[in-house]
Every structure is written in C-alpha cells, then in structure tokens.
Amino acid sequence: MTVSDTPSSDTPSIAVDALSVFFGATRLLGPVSFRVAAGETLVIMGETGAGKSLAAQAILGILPKGLRAEGSITINGRRVDTLGPAERSALWGREIATLPQEPWRALDPLMRAGPQVIEAHRYVAGLPPEGARKACARDFETLGLQGAERRLPAALSGGMAQRVAFAAATAGQAPILLADEPTKGLDAERHARVVGLLAQVPEDGGALLVITHEVAVARALGGDIIVLRDGRVIEEGQTRHVLAKPQAPYTRDLLAADPEAWPKSENPTDGAIVLTAKDLAVTRGERVLIEGFDLSLRAGERVAVTGPSGIGKTTLLDTLAGLIAPAQGSVQRAAGLGRHAVQKLYQDPPAAFPPHVSLERSLRDIARLHDVAWDRVTEYLTALNLYPDMLKRRPDAVSGGELQRISVARALTVRPAVLLADEPTSRLDPITQRQTLELLSEITKDQGIAIVLVTHHAAIAENWAHQSITLRAPA
C-alpha cells in the first residue's frame, strides 16, 4: 500500500467530522464522526434502513438526488466534501476502493470476469496491457478464482462474484476499502471467505470501513464499531468491548437477536399430517439436485431446510407448493385442502408484491376473492404488530421487515394449511429477523399452520425449527 504521497502515520486515512445527511430539512443520518487510520478497521452496524449506506455514499460523493450532506470528510489528509464531482470521482479506485452490496449486479453482465479486473489494472493502476493481464491472473490465483477469467458474471456464484468485484475494486491499490453490506445473501461458507478477505485488508496496511447488520461480521473483523439507530450514533468504541459489554439497550437487543443466542424451540405439537412428500427428486435441466426427499408435515409443525447455495432449496419449495411438477416421486396434500392451502413467503419481500398498487388494494383484493371480512385482515395485521395506516403506502415505501410481516398477513388471509418460506429474513437486520420469525412461530402455532423454512443460517434452523433437514448434493 505505498502511494507516493503516503500520509504520515498519525494522519487518519479517512476522517469524518459531524457528517449529517438531509432530505430537505429532515436529518436522515448523523451527526457522525469517526476516523480510520491505515491498518485499522471500523464497522458501522445498525438496523435495516438506519442510514448506514448513506454514510458510504456521502464519503464517496454519490448521494442520490435530493439528499445533501453536511460536515467534513477528509481522505488521506485531503478535505474532499468541498470538491467538485469530477475531482471526487478521481479519488475512486485510487484513494478509496468500494466493495459493492450486490456483486452480481455490480459486474457488467456482458463482460467476462477477467477483463473487468484487467481494465481496472490497466486504466486505474496504469499498468501496460500485458502487466494488467498478469496482475489479474495473480489476483485470480490469490482469490481462488482460477479458471473464472472467461466466465460471465451470470455464470459466477455469489461468492465468486464478490471476489471478482473485490479484485476489480482493489486493483487501483487504494489505501482505503469501503464495503457496504458485503455479505448480503451469502451462505455460511461464502460468508466466511468474504470476511476473511476483508480481514486481510488492515493486515496489509489498509484502512477498512465496513457497513453491516450482521453481528458475526463485526465480531470477525474487530477494530472499532459504531452502532447506528435511526441515523443516530447509539454507541461506539472498540468492537471487542462493545460486543462483550454493550451499554445501550439497543446494542444489547441487537446482540441478543443473533440467532446463535436464541432459545431452543419447544417440542412440536402432534397435529394431523397436511402435506406428504415421498421420494421426491428435484432437477435443474438434466442435473439431479436432490434425490429421495421424504417429508411428512404436520399441522403447526416448523421444519427448517438448510444446505449450500445452488443445492435446489428454492426448487424444492416450488415443488412442494405444486408450482413445479416433481421430476420423480410425489407431493400429496391432505384430503380437504383447497387450492390455496399452500402459500409461499419470499426472500425479497418488495419483489413479492405488485409494485404499483397500494398494499391495501392488494390485501383487499385477496380478502374479497376469498370472502374474508376486512376486519379479519386487520386483526392479523394487529397481531403482527402492524398498523393498518401503513397499508395506504406502496410496497417500496415500507421497510423490509414490515413488508415481510404484511406478506405473512396476506398469506394468512387465505387460511393456508402450509406456509413455505424461502429465506424470508435473510435481508433483514437481526432484530427485525428475530421479531419476524417469532411472530411467525406464534401465529402458525395458534392457527395450526405447518411451516417449511428454507434458510442458510444453521443457528436459525437449529433453534427456531422443530425439525431441521440438511440437504446434500447426491453423490
């Protein structure tokens, strides 16, 4: 990490003083102040929508239109918030590198992985073509990506895409790395690899700024931490200390919400069998993903299904829902169950609602079609800690946690016997995740609804479900 004008060791790589972000007169974030020096790590943690990402955007100078930042930002000893857009963008890749939230979407879909890294070496680091190619080959080797140079982003797994993005982002040898939710949607194994990659940065003398809602990431990276809530700093200090002895109640809640800390669920009720799968096989194209899957689902039962990414968990769920005909074996619903007795919950709640229609409209449609009184729907909403007022909004105007609960209420409206939930909380912060899953278990227990939860979180499977099934690829 040698840059010609390396700042002296006591100059922080990045210093933020009283940074606030406003929408009109509304303060969305701040004031926040922090500094990260070379070889140090700072983790910004907080609930979903706490404005964490705004901090990253303000530092880079890419705040969305209509938002305005105040306070000072200094990068490598140079005040940047007063600079024009062109000068700020000149820092990108050279002084400050950024790891994207969703690596798949951050890679050009039409360009192969190799060239996307090579061009960074060539145009950002200024290497000659041959040198850039070699540097890329070196990166791919170090990152365990050998052979992926000719692959298109669509042919990369999430973890691989994140590593390609890492190589591309850091090719310019910037001394600072900014990572916004780098582990979003990754399974446990990939999660660990990315965290390992990040942990390497301060060790190599870089400054690392990570934004995350996962306690495990903060724990693994150490350094300093800032806990945000509603855009305000709740607590800060050394990560080790804060995680061990949280002072603010909110931080305590956050830690307690870690699935590892959840109590083990009680024994299942002995309800009637509502859904049976026998010798089920799931295929993708010609490839057999899952074979010989058996399941007898009882009313009120909670079953968790875990397994590595790409094993076919979602396809299995669709087969159970009857959306896909089984490649082999059978799925049978108990006699008397109607067409709508099996419902799904989705990973990305905004994608599961018609985006241009108010939530109330969506829910009323369903209530009307199934002859359910509107009062019943509002009862469900209240039981899920939602107030009917928010239904006036569109799906993109409520938080992910709220929307997931609304989708639970929506599913309950059709009086299902089985709920199939596909990673319903993977995009939510720990507190919201816990609340959502707790409400789900309460309601399904009350209503005698069976639930199959697909998750990559071993602790959730262990602690929340009555029964946990781990899928493995057939030999």
Added chain:
Amino acid sequence: MTDQTQTGAMPRPRRAWPRIRPARGLGFTLLALLALCAVAGPDLVGQDPAKQSLLDARQPPSAANLLGTDHLGRDMAARLLSGAQLSLSLAVLSVLTAGLPGTLLGIAAAWYGGWTDRLLTSFADAVLALPGLLLVLMLAAISPGSWWALYAGISLTLWVEYFRYTRQRARIVIAEPAVEASRLLGLTPALIIRRHLVPEIGPGLLTIAAFGAATAVTAVAALGFVSVGVRPPTAEWGVMMTELLPYWREAPFLILQPVACLVITVLALHLSVGGMRRP
C-alpha cells in the same frame, strides 16, 4: 422506512421521460382543446369546409378566413377543424383497434408460453415480413376512396408493435415472484393483469400509442402521396398535407397548418402520458 439506499446501491433516476407536472397539465389542456375542436368542428368558425371560391384561392390569413384559404379557395380553418374530426378519430380508433388485440395477444403469448407463444410470435413475424404497405394498399384498393379501408389497413399493420412490446415486457413481469405469489393467493388472471401487468406495461403502451397516433395520420398522408386517398371534398390532416404539398413554395403556410395540428396532437399526447418509453 426502507429507503432505496437499502435495497439498491442508489435510487435509480426516474426511468420516465422528462416529467414535469405543469407540462402534464398543459398536455391535458391541449388534448381537451383538440377534442373540443373535433366535436364542434367547422361550426367554430362558421364556414363550410367544402365551399369553394376559386378566385380567392391560396389567400393568406385574413379576417374573413382566419387561417387563409386553400388551393380551391376553401377556408383553411374550417377544413382543419373538419379534419380534426376524422384525423383524431382515425388516430384514436386505429390506436384502439391495433392496441387492444396487440396487447391482449402479447399477454396471451407471455402468459401461456410454449406453443401459444411460438405460434403467435411466428404469426407476428410473418405479418411484419409481409410488407405493411401491401396490406394497406390492397385494403384501400378493395374499396377505393373509402375511409374504413384506409383505417383498417393502418390498424392491421400497427398491432404487431403492441404485441411485441407487451409480450416482451409481460414475460418478465409474469416471471416475477410477485405474480407467482398472486397466483398462489388465488388472484384471477384478469386481476393479475390489472394489478401487475397494466401498471408495468401501461406507460410504455401509451407511448407507443402516442407515436402510433402520429403514424396513423402520417400514413394517410403517405397513402395520399401514392394516390390512395379518400373521396373529395373530405378534409383530413394527412390528406391535406398531400393536397397542399404542391403549393409549398408559394404558400408554405398552407401545408404547415395540418403539420402543426399533428405536432400539437402528438405533443399533447406525449405530455399527458407523462412517462414515455419505447420498447
């Protein structure tokens, strides 16, 4: 609340075309005015659009003839107003009769997929491969001078565009989890179309329609140019453009008038549609 900063790296700039509230109001005002002109027709200026005065041909605007007179000494204002009736109804009708089946077939192709999709797509491709002009000219030849033949021919060549656009967009929407969820929840196809498809593809369709309205009128002009037209003394903007072309040097204000009417119509449509996208 979730701001976009959470779900995406950055809020996307509006995909819509330049969108300004007052502009939209202006669009609706213009449309209302045009509709008024079409409904009231030549009565607005109290002149007979067919009445000639050969010796007063090609006169510039005056108190008696607000917009001047055409090559046969007919009042331009009265003819433009009378033309508004035909042109606007042609635009609306051809957009409707091309847009409705085109959109419905597009949805059907996307909804059922498989053979239905392949069949409809091949059919649309074959229609595109058949020179549209051939179709229009032949229909016009079946009933020379008839208004309906022109309109039917134009409408027949325009539907493919709606089909292609709808099919392409609807395929994406239908594949989304939101539609799957709605199906599982028991929404009827009609309701799914209303709640999911219409809001998603509507703005794009309206843009095509706005362009299609212009296409319909200029198509009449183009047909007039190859000597396929309506019976005199019918006034229609496209027909007038062709009729007045010979006088473009000595009286350019004549041909500019129907062109200006069409520009205003298309502009009004675009402004009031607000978002404008093409497939």
Added chain:
Amino acid sequence: MTTARPFLTILAQRALQAFIVAFIVGIVSFAMMQALPGDAAYRIAAGRYGYDMMDAAAAEAVRVELGLDRHWIVQLFDWLGALAQFDLGRSLVYGSPVIDEISVQLGYSLLLAAGAVIASLLIAVPVGIAAGLKPGGLVDRVTLAISIFVRAIPAFALGVVLVLAFAVQLKLFPVAGFRGPEHLVLPSLTLGLGLAAVSNRVVRDAVADAMAAEWQLFARTKGLSARLSVLRHVLRNASLPVVTYVGVQMAYLIEGVVIVETVFAWPGIGHALVHAIFARDVAMVQGTALTLGLIYVALNLVIDLACRGIDPRTRSA
C-alpha cells in the same frame, strides 16, 4: 432471461421462418389480389398502355394473352409450381421476367435502405447518447421536442425541404436521380431523419438504463473515468436494445422507401410494388412481396447474429 441458442439452431429457425414467410406471402398476396374489385384485365391493360392508348379492346387482348379467364386455383398452382423451380414468372404488365425487374430495383432500394439506416444511426446514436447521459436534462427535452416534430412531418414534406436547402440553396447535393454516391445523400437523410426521430429515443432509453445500472456505478467507483465507463460498458449494453429495434424498424422502412423513391426519382422496389398493385400485376406483387419478406427474414438473422456478437451470454452458458 436470455436463452443460449447455438448458431445452427438460429440458422435452422430462420430457414423455417423463411419458408413459412414465402408460403404465407405468396398465398396472402395472391388471395388479396384476387379479392380486389374491378376487372384485372382492364387494370393490367391500363398499366401497360397508359390512358391514351388503353381501352376495352386492349383489355380484352390482355385477358386472352394472360389467360385471366382461368380459375384462380389454376393460376395459384401455376405460380407455386413455378416458384418451386425458383421461377417468379413474367411481369403481367411489362412482360419481362419478374426476377429481372426485382434484381435491378432491389439493388437500388437496398442501397437506399442501407443509406437510411446509416444516416439514422449517425444521427440517433450521438443524439440519443447525449440525451441518455442526462435524462431529463436540456438536451433530453430539446431532442424530444425535435423528435416529435420530425415524426409528425410527412416524409415527402421533409424531402422537399431538404432538397430546397441542400440542393437548391447550398448546391451541395443533386436534387434527384441516382448517378453517383452524392445522389444517395438526400434520400438517405430524408428517410434517416424519420427513423432517427424514433430511434434516438430508443438509444436514449437504453443509455439511461445502462447509466442507472449498478454495474455502471461500480465501474466508476472502481476507478474508471466517466468516458471509459461509457465506452467500455454503457455503449455495449445499450446497443442490445438498439440493434433489436433497428431490426423492427426495417420492417417499417418499406413504407418510407416508397415515398422517398417517388420524391427523389429513385428506381426502387417500393415504387415498383405500388405500381404493380395498381396495375394488378399479380406476378410482380407476389415476387416483390416474397423478396421483401425474405429480406426481412435475412435481416432478422443478421440482427440475431449481431446480438450474439454483442451479448456473449447467448453464446456460452
């Protein structure tokens, strides 16, 4: 979303489409020509001899000569049978082989169409990019207004105005005719402007979409300059919808071609088609329609291949 199709599959699909198009075009144009009111012998005689020389006697002579009294099924099978031997027959009006007529005129029309597409791209691409880089900006709004205006002007009016400006006033290009490349400029520009009025908005949308994509932002934050990001990433991604749209536009080009050919006295197939329809020259209509249909299929093949060139997803995976 994109399905990978091997090269041969594309060829086979297009070959099948070509066959279907040939069949449909032949049948439809024949059927419609038969359905037209009026006596074909009179129309053909009119087309041949002009109105000074055309009369009932000429029409009767034509009827006997061409065997128009035969049942339509016999006439259709005649045409299909000849077609199977790659014979398009002789023009009923001119007596010359249809293939000769088409081959001369088609060359000119293709030249014109190519000129128009190039002109439209030369206009639409820079304008669309300029507008798409800043959606909602001044350039965007001004070009939108101009697009609407150009769209609402009939091609013939645009043509004569261009001639007045560039040929009569500036004396840069000839008014009409088709001697050298300079004769191609104004007709191409007339057609190209009409096409560009729509396609610049397609380019603009595609560029605006690409500029808003997360990968574009990442290309910037990883250190590429705005220029490099546009050149290396945005343009390529934006070109996909544009290329597809150009393919669709081709189908509509033929209408414009007729007008422009007439205004610029350009010997083309659109013009020939119109005349053939008026003169009930069934053989010419069928031959021309067939040729145009096959060209459309061929163009689609080119578009498919171009998309494959741009989008590696359709090749691997």
Added chain:
Amino acid sequence: MIRRLCAAIFFSALFLPLPSLAEEKSRVTIASPWEVSSFDTAVSGFAIQALEIMENLVDADETGALQPGLATSWSASDDGLTWTFQLRDGVTFHDGTAFDPAAAAQSLTRSWQKPGVLAKAPVTGVSAKGDAVVFTLERPFAALPAILAHATTIIQAPSALDADGQPSALIGTGPFKVERFTPPQSIDLLRNDSYWGAAPKIPAASYLAAGRAETRALLAESGDADMVFTLDPSGFARLENVDSVKTLAVPIPRVVTLKVNAAHRFFSDPRARQALSLAINRDGIATAITRFPEAAAGQLFPPALSGWHSPSLPRLGYDVEAAKGLLAELGWTAGDDGILVKDGERFSILLRTFPDRPELPLMAAALQDQWREIGVELQVSVASYSEIPAGHQDGTLHVALYARNYALTPDPIGTVLQDFGPGGGDWGAMGWENTEVADALTAISATGDQALRSKNIAKVARILHDELPVIPIVWYQHTVAVASGLQGVVIDPLQRSYGLSKVSWSE
C-alpha cells in the same frame, strides 16, 4: 469500431468528388413525369419516340404536317386499299444491322398485332416488297400515314427481340442510342454518330422520370435538369421568377373533358348535358387550377388542333340560372336539402376520375362544388383510369373526367372517329349516336381532299358543341422549363419529340 467504419464510409461518400456536378456541361438532362418501364414499343413508345431513339416511317412537324421519316415517300393505290411506303436507303440500326424492308415490316407487324392505333386501323396485312413496305386495307383509310407517325408504330431493330420474341433492348435508327437504361427511371443517351440525318449537336443526354411535380420544379431550379417537362401551375409560377431558366407554355391538343353517359335517364336529353355544362365555371377552373385563364375550353377542339378548332362557334358559357332553368324544364325540382328530385329520385351521380394527372381530382372537387349550386349531388371516385373504359363497357358509368389527346396521331381523325363514331368510344361518347356525325367522320377518314374534310369537320364540331356527348372543360398547356444556356429548343405541341437533336449549348 463498426460505428466508426460506417461513419468513415458515409462521410467519404459525402465528400467524394462529385462527378456529375463537376462534369463539363455537355450532357443535356431532361426531366419529365413519365416513367419508361419496358423495352416494348407498344408500352414505352412515347418516350422512345420523344427521345429520338427510334423513328417512324412518317414524321410530323410541330404543326402536325406529315414529313418523310424512314420512308421517303408514300402513296395509295387508286382504290385506296393498298399503301406503299418507299424506305430510305443506307440507314442502319444502332447495333450496325441494316434497316431494310423486312426489318420494318417485322416491326410494324408487331405493332399491328399489339393493342394500339395500328390495330384499330382497317389493316389486313403488312409486308416487305422490294425496297418498300406495303399495307393492305379492307377499306380506304386516308389517315394511315398519320398513324405510322404514332409512337406505337416506331421501328425497332429485329435484334432488339429476344428468343421468345419479347423486346429486350432499345435499338432503333434515331439520332440517339441508348447508353444505359434503368427502368423505370432513366435512360442515358449517346449521340448516334452514324445517323442518316443531321447529327445532334450535343454528345450525350439523359432522361429522368421524376413523378412528382415538386421534384421536377426543384430539378429545374437547381440546374440539375436542363429541360423539364410538365410543370405544375405552382411550380411554373415559381420558375417564371428564376433567372437561370426560361419557362414556356405551349397550347396542345389535349382537352380535359367530361364524359357523360347519354344512355342514362338523367342525361339522355341534351338539355341535361347543356345544363351541366352551363353550371361549370370554366374560367374559375382555368384561373385557379391550371392558371391559364385563356385555356378555358369554349369548345371541344382547342386552337392547337388546327383545322378542327372553329372560331365561329359560340363559347360554352357559365350561367347557373340558365342551367337551373333547363333542369326545371326537364321536371327536376329542388328537394329539402337543395338537391334536385324527380319521380322520387335524387339527382345524385358518381364521377370517375384518376390521380395520374394531379389536376383532375382538383377539377372534380371544383365540379362537385359548382354542381351543388344547381342541385346536383356529385360523388367523386378517384381510382384507376381503367374504371372509365370498364364503366363504359358495362354501362355503369355516370360521368367521367379525363384528359383526352386528340392528336395522338398528327391527323386527329383516328381519335375522333374512335370517340364519336358509331357506338361511341371508351374515351368518347357513351350511349350517344348521331348518324350525321358518323357519316361526316367516315367521309373525313376516307379522303385526302381538304375542302371536303373542312366541311365535314365543321359539321362534326358544331354537332358536338350542341349535343355535348362530352363536355369540354379546359384545354391543356404544355409547360416546359429550359436552362437559359440551352439553344434551339422547340416545343412540339404534339409531344412527339423533346427536340434533343436540335438543341445546343450557347458558347
């Protein structure tokens, strides 16, 4: 990359040295509306003749007087049934083959068997005899030489026909030979250096068919075309003010006429036809539409038709009240909407016309408005002109508007006989027969005696003027724009020739 390449190609196309513009001004370019689509003289004869590629046995000067062409002299036998045309010696076709009686006879036989003027003449045979071509007739026909001056009787070389007997090249004997032919738009010509007559002064010429009058006017204005034929009134008015061109308007024997179905119950009484005629504002039409006020047709035969136009006939007038009176005499009364009614039937008729001559639909619209004044409702159908002969044959036609050329051949008798002879004609009278006219026409066609002809012509003209089987509206002017540097331009009112062989560049 591709984009750059395309741009390079396009721009290099833009800035290539412009050969035709840079070329020294020696080639004369003609623009005219008429397309040349075929090698067949029966189809494209007019252009081939006017461009002097092929020639007739008989030529004609601007007044219509017959002149020797490829035949040096001709004579009829005493019974008038055999005509002998003595051919010119030492003439060769453009490809070097000899022009001889056999070639001439072959070409003429082809013309005779194709629809055209020769097919309508009472010919029974064409043959080569010695150094002459001999026609045998079934009855005397004085107009035969005139017919042999017609465009469809031009002589093409036998080598122009392909194996199937279809013409596949333009090979004639004229002062210009074809360099390049691009149907239907253009013909490039080179001087025929072995021409038998006076060689043209210009080395090369081009013909460009530009269908639109706007294009032709712009061609003239820009100087891209040196002789532009058939201008629209607006373009003509504009070019009159352009210094680099001269405009000319020559009256020609073409008349816009209205064919009336005299067999129809509405029109069987001559008074009905007279009423329709009286309701036409010819001056208005001539002033506003064709813009030659003096060309309002006061009678059928225009002054350009020397020998047939008779100054003594009273002009056809415009008198709406008189027209109404005549119709009232016939029992028509105005209905509620102002349209006349008789026996419960509205006076509503369909006019057929065609768009090939752009002024016709305009005049139709004018008639529509003018006849509404007298209570006649006119529907206008603008379609193929073949609808007119077709409507004539099946009797469904009411009225038709078209432009009739009475000098298709230098002697109008052929055309007039066709139009007003027994049974009427597709482009002439319908359901109207007059034995006096028929007899007079037969007499004219059989004799060469000028006094006898004049007497009979006057009779025909007078009867047509009174009875109005066709109602004349305006006479045509042949409008031409010529580059001011061009000399020796002669505008042929018969439109048989563009006069290319006589023009030259000044200096």
